Amino acid sequence: MDTIFNEDFFTAVHKIPDASVDLIIADPPYGLGKDYGNDSDKISPDDYLKWSASWLDLAIPKLKPSGSLYIFLTWRFSPEVFCYLKKKMIMLNEIIWDRKVPSMGGSTRRYSSVHDTIGFFALNKDYYFDLDPVRIPYDEETKKARSRSIFVGKKWLEVGYNPKDVWSISRLHRIHSERVDHPTQKPLELVDRMVLASCPKGGLVFDPFLGSGTTAVSAKRNGRHYVGCELNPEYCSIIDERLRQPFAVDLELNFASSANGKT
Numbered sequence: 702m703d704t705i706f707n708e709d710f711f712t713a714v715h716k717i718p719d720a721s722v723d724l725i726i727a728d729p730p731y732g733l734g735k736d737y738g739n740d741s742d743k744i745s746p747d748d749y750l751k752w753s754a755s756w757l758d759l760a761i762p763k764l765k766p767s768g769s770l771y772i773f774l775t776w777r778f779s780p781e782v783f784c785y786l787k788k789k790m791i792m793l794n795e796i797i798w799d800r801k802v803p804s805m806g807g808s809t810r811r812y813s814s815v816h817d818t819i820g821f822f823a824l825n826k827d828y829y830f831d832l833d834p835v836r837i838p839y840d841e842e843t844k845k846a847r848s849r850s851i852f853v854g855k856k857w858l859e860v861g862y863n864p865k866d867v868w869s870i871s872r873l874h875r876i877h878s879e880r881v882d883h884p885t886q887k888p889l890e891l892v893d894r895m896v897l898a899s900c901p902k903g904g905l906v907f908d909p910f911l912g913s914g915t916t917a918v919s920a921k922r923n924g925r926h927y928v929g930c931e932l933n934p935e936y937c938s939i940i941d942e943r944l945r946q947p948f949a950v951d952l953e954l955n956f957a958s959s960a961n962g963k964t
């Protein structure tokens with residue numbers, strides 16, 4: 702059931718049955734000319750939008766009726782891609798991934814861009830979503846500050862709050878132990894939240910553009926199945942290696958680090 706296709710998405714996608722996937726997490730090339738050992742990110746803006754529509758048209762039918770999709774984009778193309786997707790799915794959120802870029806220089810003729818844009822979409826209004834595993838616990842200081850009688854015994858104070866649509870999670874640096882040799886590897890903490898909230902235990906997550914395999918690793922360590930595609934054989938070796946590592950930590954209810962436990 703767990704499958705990595707070292708193949709072009711446009712070939713491999715036909716091997717995945719329609720309506721079999723609980724969740725799609727897609728982190729496609731951003732159309733910014735990155736080198737992934739292939740030409741996949743070296744296309745004109747017009748072609749990028751046509752290409753985005755063509756892979757989305759093939760990926761969306763793989764979702765079960767309760768399924769949902771997260772798509773990573775930049776501000777450059779997210780407006781057009783979101784408009785396209787809104788004709789096919791229900792838009793639930795625009796999530797801003799604040800990559801916690803330190804303030805050092807940056808653009809001088811406009812503001813420095815320090816975020817990625819993530820669209821969250823569902824096929825139907827009764828889509829699967831489980832808030833509890835991704836709630837952010839309050840720290841003791843905040844709990845104490847909410848000690849007025851109207852707050853006493855409130856479930857949300859004990860179980861934590863609902864993550865907001867700005868996710869401040871550091872991008873990966875060389876010093877991070879999970880970092881591997883891929884130019885746009887996403888942090889596990891980011892992808893774990895999507896997997897835990899939007900795929901039931903034992904369900905199937907599909908990543909059309911696996912890169913270093915963050916989605917597959919997240920699915921595995923959180924008790925979900927995965928299927929995905931990656932063109933570059935070297936990245937597929939990295940994925941194999943990452944999937945062989947032991948996963949000691951159970952991550953559920955462990956998002957305090959990104960949010961500091963404060964509202």
Ligand SMILES: C[S@@+](CC[C@H](N)C(=O)[O-])C[C@H]1O[C@@H](n2cnc3c(N)ncnc32)[C@H](O)[C@@H]1O
Pocket residue numbers: 708709710711728729730731737739741883885886887888909910911912913914915916930931932933936
């Ligand atoms: C933005 S990266 C994904 C990074 C990934 N989320 C991670 O955490 O490592 C996009 C990946 O898509 C791959 N790719 C591009 N076009 C593809 C295609 N048509 N089929 C399969 N993979 C493709 C690239 O080689 C690149 O590794």
